[in-house]
Amino acid sequence: HLIYGTICEFCTERTCPVMSGGPRYEYRWQDDLKYKKPTALPAPQYMNLLMDWIEVQINNEDIFPTSVGKCKEDVL
Numbered sequence: 001h002l003i004y005g006t007i008c009e010f011c012t013e014r015t016c017p018v019m020s021g022g023p024r025y026e027y028r029w030q031d032d033l034k035y036k037k038p039t040a041l042p043a044p045q046y047m048n049l050l051m052d053w054i055e056v057q058i059n060n061e062d063i064f065p066t067s068v069g070k071c072k073e074d075v076l
Contacts, residue, residue, distance in 0.1 A: 001051055004047050004051070008044065008047070011043050011044060012042075012044060013042040013043075013044055013045065016042060016043035016044065017042050017043075018040060018042070018043065019040075019041060019042070019043040019046035019047070020043075026040065027046060028040050028041070029041050029045075029046050029049055029050075031049070031053065
């Protein structure tokens with residue numbers, strides 16, 4: 001998030017209309033909720049969705065338990 005924060009003022013929907021990794025790679029968003037198939041998005045929109053998705057993953061106790069000794073296997 002910090003790295004993106006340093007460039008976000010220069011990368012707008014107008015200046016970065018595609019999320020890409022150079023001229024040969026284009027990233028498309030799919031989340032099976034709103035975006036059921038890979039969808040081309042402007043880079044800022046893609047990054048916002050990515051940051052939201054990452055936050056949900058980090059806050060998921062099944063993936064990253066916050067209690068000592070609590071593992072996914074312990075829940076089962």
